[in-house]
Amino acid sequence: MNLEEGNSSPFSNLPPIVSCSKYDCRFLVPAVDPDGDKLTWRMSTRSESAINGIPSGMNIDSETGLFTWTGAESFSNGLYTVQVTIEDRDQEGNVKSTAAIDFLLNLRDQGVNASPEFDHPPTPEAGSVIKAVVGQKLTLTVQATDPDPNDQVFLNHVGLPIGATFEQTVSGSTTGVATLEWTPTSADMGENLVTFLANDNRGGASSPVGVKIEVIKPAISDVKITSTISTSDIQIDTSSYSVPPSQVAVENDRTIVTWEFDTFRVGQLESLATDLKLFNVQPGTQRVVTEQLEVSYTDIDGDPVRETLGEQKVKVAPTLTTIAVDTDKDLYSPSEQVIITGLLENQSDIQADARVALTIVDSQRVLVSDFGVFDVQAIAPKGQVSIPSEVFDTTSIYAGTYEVVAQLLDSDAEVLTQAVAPFAISTSNGSLTQVGALVNTDKPKYQAWDQALIDFRVRNLSQNGVFDGGVGTLQISRPNGELLAEETYDLNSLVPQGSSDRRYALALVDREAGTYQARWVISQDGEELASSQANFQVERSETLSLLGEVTLDYYETGEAKACHFETTNRSSQAEVKANLIYQLVSLVDGSVVYQIREENTAVSNTNGHLYQLLLSDPPAYGGYGCISMAEIDGELIELAAAGFEVVPPDLNAEVLPAAKGKLLVLIDNLGTATQDYNDASLQRAYLEELLTTNQWHYTLVDNAVEFETAFNSGLYSAAALLSDKVTLSPKVEQLLVEAQHNGMGLLVSGSWNRRNSKIEKALGIKLTGKNNQVSAIFDNGVIDQPVASDAIVAPGLAMAHCDADVWAVFGGGRNASDSCAYAHAPAAVTAGKYGRGGNSYFAYDVLDLATSYQGLHEQLLLEALLAVQPNAWPAAPGRLVPVAITLENLSRKAAVDVRFTLPQGGEVIESQMPTTFDDGTWLWQRDFSSPTDATNVLYILLPDGVAGEVSLHVEIKAGINRDLMVDDSELTYVLGNLDGSSKYQVASDLLQQLETDGPGIAKFQFIAKKLDAAVRDQAKGKLNNAIKSILSAVDEISEEEHTVANQLRFALDAWLYQLQRRL
Known part of the structure; x- marks a missing residue:
């Protein structure tokens, strides 16, 4: 320190x-x-x-x-x-x-x-x-x-x-x-x-x-304020100082005024003011009064501070002439004249001129009359001059308040000063406003729960006065004089003879009986200008104290299900007794379908009385109403109603080709199926149940003769060869190949170690021997949701697929020694196309294993049966065309009659659902009890002896029951076009075209001879010989890929089908 x-x-x-x-x-x-x-x-x-x-x-x-x-x-x-x-x-x-x-x-x-x-x-x-x-x-x-x-x-x-x-x-x-x-x-x-x-x-x-x-420190000190004022034409009023100065001095032509303060506190405020009198001023000019204002002081840090302000000026008024204006009186009646006078006064010491503009404006400052501008010359100093008098006629002028405006203008027409004189114009009755009021009701008498409509009007009765708006009050009084309701409205301005209407809805709501009064009052600024009143009566009825509500309950499909009635008592009386009546009424003719009465029923004012009416089928279609009524002492009133419509059922109908035709199945008989796990009866029983469950129409045969007879009939869309031991003749097998080429489906299973070139070439496979070391088959992804990916299988045949897809492969075993062999495993199930027909081959006994295990074997078998069905059903005399008719019911219930007609001929030989034949038509009846659909498959035999388009006509009638059936829709479905030309002639023409345009087949003459032989044998009834000749001709062209050759083969296939039907 x-x-x-x-x-x-x-x-x-x-x-x-x-x-x-x-x-x-x-x-x-x-x-x-x-x-x-x-x-x-x-x-x-x-x-x-x-x-x-x-x-x-x-x-x-x-x-x-x-x-x-x-x-x-x-x-x-x-x-x-x-x-x-x-x-x-x-x-x-x-x-x-x-x-x-x-x-x-x-x-x-x-x-x-x-x-x-x-x-x-x-x-x-x-x-x-x-x-x-x-x-x-x-x-x-x-x-x-x-x-x-x-x-x-x-x-x-x-x-x-x-x-x-x-x-x-x-x-x-x-x-x-x-x-x-x-x-x-x-x-x-x-x-x-x-x-x-x-x-x-x-x-x-x-x-x-x-x-x-x-x-x-808290303040500044040594404060000094100095004001320098010119003494030229300026005189200071020494008695007007707000704070007496410390010193006043005159130096030459300046007056120096000084104020001094020892200290100046924080927040201290001093107002230093004085009055000055100016001489020789010029209007509109500026005069300097203070030439300089200086402030000096010592700040809180002890430092001197000096500040100087500039001049202070005042603006001299633009004129020293004043103007006054007046009217001869303050209030004028319509068509009177207003006398306008005025006075100019020169307050200066010199002579002055003046320019005056004179106008009249209304209370909104809108110009009403313009008297123009005039000049007044040489007004003596301190002198006065009257302005010329003007007259204003109030005719056609609205009543109201106005002002006369007199303005002094400068040389640029700017206003220097002005004076106004107010006056008013009254209506014919001497007032500024003349208003009328009117109130009335829509009827003189109401019930206690009615709604009274009160109309009220305000009207400006004046011919010349504008009603500037005001307040309207509607008051409604009860019979005892008490105020029931009051509403206030802001009223807008109205032109002379103008009016404004309003309406008020008064809900009476259990009002007491008696005389009510509606009073309508117009007022302005608290002063009543007009009023009107109207009386109306209220009566009471016990029946009218009841209210009803009817609601409908609907099914999800939109039909009315039940009517719900609710009756309520809206009065202050705890209980009202009445006969309650519920009706179902036809809105077409007004007839009562049925009616329910509840006698002497007490209706409480706390809880509603409920009733439900379940609706049954009405006697006719149309509109119906559920009506609630009440009866007291013979007075009957309707309380509520609700309507609904009864319409025929809503149906959708569609006719499409069916997915499944008739199926011909060849199986083993009891005497031949000796090497299988299941005997022939078990396999047959299993297959019948499987096909029936999956809605197949089929024929089972267990021998070659029955198969050939059924095959020749032409009624089947596909054939399934599931037999191991039944042998078909080469002719039948070759006819099967041609039938498949022409659109028939073919499924083959088993055939242990058989070689049959006729059928094999149509399946797109090559059989190469037995495959004895296999243990299972594996699905190749052809089933969307397989029950398993593999299944047990007995030894099968070794094969190579050439033109077919592989659906399943063997587990184990050896692969075929052929270039068409499946790369990864021996093929077990294939699917292919031949001509217009589809086929599938199982290299093992699928029926036997499906009978034992079902599962994947059953799934593959069903998929294969569907896969070999034709994409388009061949049309020819005697062909069977399956047609699916689907009905979709969108209503709660429906009774439907579907009648089928074959105008060009033909016959419905089978149907999926019962169909009866009556008077040349077939009838399918279906009753729906819920929104759902149903499909019937018709198997229609096309007629013989008809050429051209063959169609199925469908007429549908529907109703909510069979007593109310109405026409619903009609559909026509084309079954196909039948060719009535000679098959021989068609084949001959194609052969000639092939010879001309074809690739150069060497045996045209051989084919022509076979066709000629076939037509001769056909004429002689030697049908088997004719078939044999045609098959020989087919062999010559079956390997040709030329378009005309393919057309010729299809023509020969059709000829074969025609001959087969006659065998």
């Missing part, structure tokens, strides 16, 4: 212990010098502090006093002794004195307890300088927050000035708030150092925040 006279050493109020985070150790060391000298900071040397071990990395900024410890994280937590030296310096930077500040630094890491931190704002930043004025209260807010959720923050201080208070206003939580209040005195002038501290309840401490509070 330097005790040299005339200098005070600096000091600091840093707390003796300062907490610091080892990961960011920094804080300001606060200091102040009483003399205001410049301060510098440094770390004390070891000799100065006598501290043996000063940790490395400690430093303090010499200019700001910011202490930092770099690398503190490498030191252990705990207390470290530190000394900082603060120096004050003179203007040359020489040290005048020093002050050593000793403190303990508590180094700590975050650990489980985080230290509180000050919030900036509201807490001032460390090192802030805050100015305080002597005599004025200073308020500072200090706030700190602890990041630990359960800690409590406590605030403290070091170096609080005398007379200051520091009070913590928020405590007990993670945020602490304190307020410092201090009103310094003149003894506190200078800098005062205050340091704020924050601690939590677990010993955590923040870095200190030190601020300087600089107390300054």
Whole structure:
């Protein structure tokens, strides 16, 4: 401490212990010098502090006093002794004195307890300088927050000035708030150092925040205001000073006015004003009155301040002539004349001219009459001149208030000044408004629950007056005079003879009987202008106290299911007894279908009375209504009604080709199926159940003769050869190949080690021997949801597929030695196309294994039967065409008659659902009890002896029952086009075209001879010989790929089919 006279050493109020985070150790060391000298900071040397071990990395900024410890994280937590030296310096930077500040630094890491931190704002930043004025209260807010959720923050201080208070206003939580209040005195002038501290309840401490509070003088001093005023044509009214001046002096042609104040407090306000009288002014000009205004004072730092303001000017009025205007009276009746007079006065000392504009405007400042502009010359100084009188005729002018406006204009027609004279024009009755009111009701008498419609009108009765609007009040009084309802309306303005109408709906709601009054009052500014009243009667009836509601319950499909009736009592009477009547009425003729009566039924005013009427089939289609009625003492009223429509059922019908034709199946008989796991009877029973369940129409045969007879009939769309032992003749097999080429499906299974080139070439496979080492088959992905991916299988045939797809493969066994063999495994099931027909081959006995295991074998068999069905059903005389008729019922129920007609001939020989034959038509009857669909498949035999289009005609009738049947729809489906030409002629023509355009077949003459032989044999009835000749011709062209050759083969196939039917 330097005790040299005339200098005070600096000091600091840093707390003796300062907490610091080892990961960011920094804080300001606060200091102040009483003399205001410049301060510098440094770390004390070891000799100065006598501290043996000063940790490395400690430093303090010499200019700001910011202490930092770099690398503190490498030191252990705990207390470290530190000394900082603060120096004050003179203007040359020489040290005048020093002050050593000793403190303990508590180094700590975050650990489980985080230290509180000050919030900036509201807490001032460390090192802030805050100015305080002597005599004025200073308020500072200090706030700190602890990041630990359960800690409590406590605030403290070091170096609080005398007379200051520091009070913590928020405590007990993670945020602490304190307020410092201090009103310094003149003894506190200078800098005062205050340091704020924050601690939590677990010993955590923040870095200190030190601020300087600089107390300054409260006011400026030696205040002097000097105003310089010209004395030229200006005279000061010395009695008008608001604050007497300290001095008034005249220098040459200037007047100097001075005000002086020793001090001027903060917030002090003085108004320095005086009156000046100007001479020789010119209208519209500006005059300088104050040439200069100067203010000088000594500020709070003792420095002199001088400010000078410029000139102060006043604007002279544009004219010194005044104008006045008047009318001969204030109120005029219609068609009277308004006499307008006026006066001009020159208030100046010189002669003046004037230009005057004269108009009349209404209350909205809208121009009504313009009298023009006129000039008045040479008005003597201080003299007066009358303006020419004008007359205004009020005829055709609306009643109301008006103003005469007289304006003085300058040379640019700008208004200098004006005067107005108000007057009014009345209506014919002498008032400004003449209004009428009218109220009435839509009828004179109502029941107690009616709605009264009250119409009311306001009308402007004046011929010349506008009604400026007002307020209309509708009041409705009960029979005893009490107010029942009141409504207020804002009324808009109305032109003369104009009117405005309104309507009010009054719900009477159980009103008492008697006379009611409606009164309509028009008022304006609280004054009643007009009124009207109307009376009406209210009567009461017990029957009308009942209300009804009818609701309908519907099925999901839209038909009415039941009528629900609810009767309620809306009166204040607890119970009303009535006969309740419920009717179902035809809306077509008004007849009552049926009626229910509930006699002497009590209807409560708290709960409704319910009744339900279930609806049955009505006697006819059309509209119907459920009606609720009530009867009391012979008075019958309808309470409510609800209607519904009864319509025929909503149907959709569609005729499409069926997916399944008739199936011809060849199986083994009891005497031949000796090597199978299941005897022939078990296999037959299983197959019949399988086909019936899956809605196949089929014929089972177990010998070659029956198969050939059924095959020749032409009634079957596909044949399934599931026999191991039954042998078909080569002719039949070749006919099967041609039938498949012409569209018939073919499925073959088993045939152990057989070689049959006739059928094999149509299947697109080659049989290469037995495959005895197999144990299973594996599905090749042809079934969407197979029951299993593999299935047990007995040994099968080895084969190569050439033109067919592989549906399943054998597990184990050997592959076929052929280029068409399946690459990964021996083929077990194939599917292919030959000509127009589809086929499938099973290289094992699928019927036997399906009988044993069902599963995947059964799935593959069903898929194969579907796959070999024709895509388009061949049309020829005697062919069987399956047609699917689908009915979709969209209603709750329906009775449907579907009648089939074959106009060109033919016959329905079978159907999936029962169909009866009657009078040349077939009838399918179906009853629906819910929204669903049904499909019937008809197997239609095409007629012989007909050429051209053959169609099926469908007529559909439907009703909700069979007593209400109506026409629904008609459909026509084309079964096919029958060719009646000679098959021989067609084949001959194609052969000739092939010979001309074809690729050069060598045996055209051979084929022609075979065709000629066939037609001769056909004529002689030698049908087998004819068939044999045609098959020979087919062999010659079956390998040709020429288009005409293919057409010829299809022609020969059709000829074969024609001959087969005659066998």
